[in-house]
Amino acid sequence: MAKRVSLMDYHGGNKKASTARVRVAVRLRPYMDKEEVNGKRLCVRGLDSQSLEIVNWRNQLETMHYQFDAFYGNDSTQREVYTGSVYPILSKLLIGQNASVFAYGPTGAGKTHTMQGSPGQPGIIPRAVRDLLQMARAASSTADDETWTYSITMSYVEIYQEKVMDLLEPKNKDLPIREDKDHNILIPGLTQKTINTFADFDEHFMLASQNRTVASTKLNDRSSRSHAVLLIKVQKNQQVVPYRQLTGKLYLIDLAGSEDNRRTGNQGIRLKESGAINSSLFTLSKVVDALNQGLPRIPYRDSKLTRLLQDSLGGSAHSVMITNIAPEEKYYFDTLTALNFAAKSKQIINKPFCQESTQVTVQPTMKRPRDDVEAPTASR
Ligand code: ADP
Ligand code: MG
Numbered sequence: 001m002a003k004r005v006s007l008m009d010y011h012g013g014n015k016k017a018s019t020a021r022v023r024v025a026v027r028l029r030p031y032m033d034k035e036e037v038n039g040k041r042l043c044v045r046g047l048d049s050q051s052l053e054i055v056n057w058r059n060q061l062e063t064m065h066y067q068f069d070a071f072y073g074n075d076s077t078q079r080e081v082y083t084g085s086v087y088p089i090l091s092k093l094l095i096g097q098n099a100s101v102f103a104y105g106p107t108g109a110g111k112t113h114t115m116q117g118s119p120g121q122p123g124i125i126p127r128a129v130r131d132l133l134q135m136a137r138a139a140s141s142t143a144d145d146e147t148w149t150y151s152i153t154m155s156y157v158e159i160y161q162e163k164v165m166d167l168l169e170p171k172n173k174d175l176p177i178r179e180d181k182d183h184n185i186l187i188p189g190l191t192q193k194t195i196n197t198f199a200d201f202d203e204h205f206m207l208a209s210q211n212r213t214v215a216s217t218k219l220n221d222r223s224s225r226s227h228a229v230l231l232i233k234v235q236k237n238q239q240v241v242p243y244r245q246l247t248g249k250l251y252l253i254d255l256a257g258s259e260d261n262r263r264t265g266n267q268g269i270r271l272k273e274s275g276a277i278n279s280s281l282f283t284l285s286k287v288v289d290a291l292n293q294g295l296p297r298i299p300y301r302d303s304k305l306t307r308l309l310q311d312s313l314g315g316s317a318h319s320v321m322i323t324n325i326a327p328e329e330k331y332y333f334d335t336l337t338a339l340n341f342a343a344k345s346k347q348i349i350n351k352p353f354c355q356e357s358t359q360v361t362v363q364p365t366m367k368r369p370r371d372d373v374e375a376p377t378a379s380r
Contacts, residue, residue, distance in 0.1 A: 020291045020314040024342045025070040025085045026052065026323045029110040043329050046073035054339065056348065057332065065347045066339050074327065078117055081322070082127045089318040090131055093234045093248030094139055094150070098312035100251040101128075104281075104341070105324035106334035107224040107257030114322055115254045124322075125230060125252050129154075129201050132234060132250070147240050153192045153233045154201060156208040158215070160226035162280065162304050166191050167208035167228075170215070177307050184247075185311045192233070205230075227280070227305055228254040251312050256281060258341075259334045280305045285341050287313065288321065 028046060044054040050071050056062040072081050089099045101124060103111035117123025136150035156167040157175070166172035168191035175187050195201045216223040229251060236246040258281055283303035290298045291314040300310040313319045323342040325335045340346075 020294070020316075022288045022291055022313065022319040022321055023069045023085070024288075024321050024323065025072065025081070026066075026068050026325060026339070026342055027072040027076060027081060027110060027114060028052065028074045028325050028327060029113070030074040031327050043332050044325065044327050044335060046071055052339075053349070054332075054335065057336075063349050065349055066343045067346070068323075068342060078114075078121050078123055078127070081114060082124050085320050085322060086124050086128055087131065089320070090128060090135060090250075092318050093132065093232075093250055094135060094236065096236065096246030096248050097316060097318065098249045098251075099318040099320075100253065100309055100312045101320045101322070102251070102253035102255055103322050103324055104255050104258055104284075105338050106259040106326070106331060107221075109324040109326040109331065109334075109338075111254050111257075111324045114324055115252060125205075126198075126201075128250065128252065129195070129232060130198050132232060133195070133198060133201075136234060147238055149237050149239060151194060151235045151237070152196075153194050153235070154204060155187075155190050155192050155231040155233075156205065157187070157190065157229045157231070158212055158226050159229060159280070159304050159308070160215075160222060164304060164308070165215070167211045168193060168204060170211045177304060179310070183311060185308060187308070224257045227256050229305075229308065249312055251309060255284075258338055260337065279303065288341075291319075 028044065044052060046052045047065065048071070050069065051065055051067045052071055053063045053065050056064050070084055072084070086101055089101075092099060101115075103115045105111055113121075113123060115123050116125050132152060136152055140148065140150050158165045158167055163173065164175040164177065164187060166175060166189075172189060172191070175189055177185060177187055179185055193200070193204045195204070212223060212228065216226075230253070232250040232252065234248045234250070236248075238244040280303035283299060283306050286299050286302070287306045287309075289295075298314060300306045300313075306313070311317065321342065323338050325331070325338055
């Protein structure tokens with residue numbers, strides 16, 4: 001017997017097809033907490049390439065099933081995530097369309113691993129840059145396209161406490177966001193570097209990452225409380241009359257941690273910071289919801305992050321949100337919050353999670369959920 005709490009209609013399942021929809025993928029990272037032995041305290045697991053189940057904290061005899069556009073399990077590779085969710089949109093940049101890819105989820109759940117990765121396991125950012133460079137090179141050498149040249153540039157900003165900082169020129173600490181007459185969003189004064197080769201990109205990216213680290217060590221955990229926004233612009237210039245110019249923008253974003261800081265007990269400055277971050281992540285969730293429901297008003301202007309993304313999230317842009325989650329019990333409530341943000345649909349099944357994990361009890365040591373973690377039967 002299953003109680004259905006379908007969010008399909010709510011998320012536009014029966015509404016007119018809209019190109020503005022944000023595709024949502026969830027990636028579960030492997031189990032890492034050695035104190036929780038042998039997966040016994042595991043509280044979430046994949047079911048198929050689009051869904052997962054998680055134990056219901058209110059009733060251990062129930063599990064909750066969530067469905068997404070894509071689900072990547074704990075054994076998924078960097079290549080699978082990239083080819084499944086990001087590679088297909090890159091060709092749109094070469095025809096002047098915009099796109100954004102962002103990693104959402106609590107600190108420690110794998111956002112940076114997914115976006116940046118490591119030299120041995122490169123993530124979405126290096127893979128996308130390498131492929132875009134290659135695609136632009138291939139396009140300029142085809143006969144059809146010989147009247148066009150392509151150039152690729154990068155900018156890298158950090159949004160911290162509603163301020164936009166230029167990571168390639170850290171003295172630019174509070175840059176404005178403007179809209180031109182064609183509704184393109186731009187940041188006047190933002191550093192832009194041309195990249196002809198992957199080595200060019202690597203050099204600028206490393207420098208910017210160092211600048212981010214310097215800013216971050218001055219204040220504890222700043223990097224998990226700020227949004228890192230990499231912008232790759234593909235510009236296509238016609239070499240003959242009428243000298244048209246097309247620009248495609250790709251935003252690759254490692255978002256601030258979505259954890260609830262009221263639960264982790266931060267105070268003072270850190271609470272103020274988390275307030276600012278929670279509100280911009282909250283605005284992002286409202287924007288994604290409004291887009292996926294086809295609402296007429298999208299609240300882009302309510303935060304710097306969404307204002308910056310206005311021309312690249314929704315509308316004619318191609319947007320992908322990758323929600324990173326962790327399997328350990330201590331992440332349970334942050335996982336639920338993240339899933340409720342990401343889910344296309346949810347279903348409560350009244351059977352225990354699995355035999356071995358009937359020991360997964362919600363113990364008194366488990367901190368109380370935030371007010372907005374929904375009760376299983378409530379709609380969003
Ligand atoms: P976040 O950026 O969300 O705080 P990280 O990307 O830093 O999280 O991941 C936390 C830790 O987990 C890192 O040590 C990272 O290397 C590891 N990790 C995350 N995702 C995976 C994965 N899919 N496979 C292997 N290790 C992972
Ligand atoms: Mg990170």
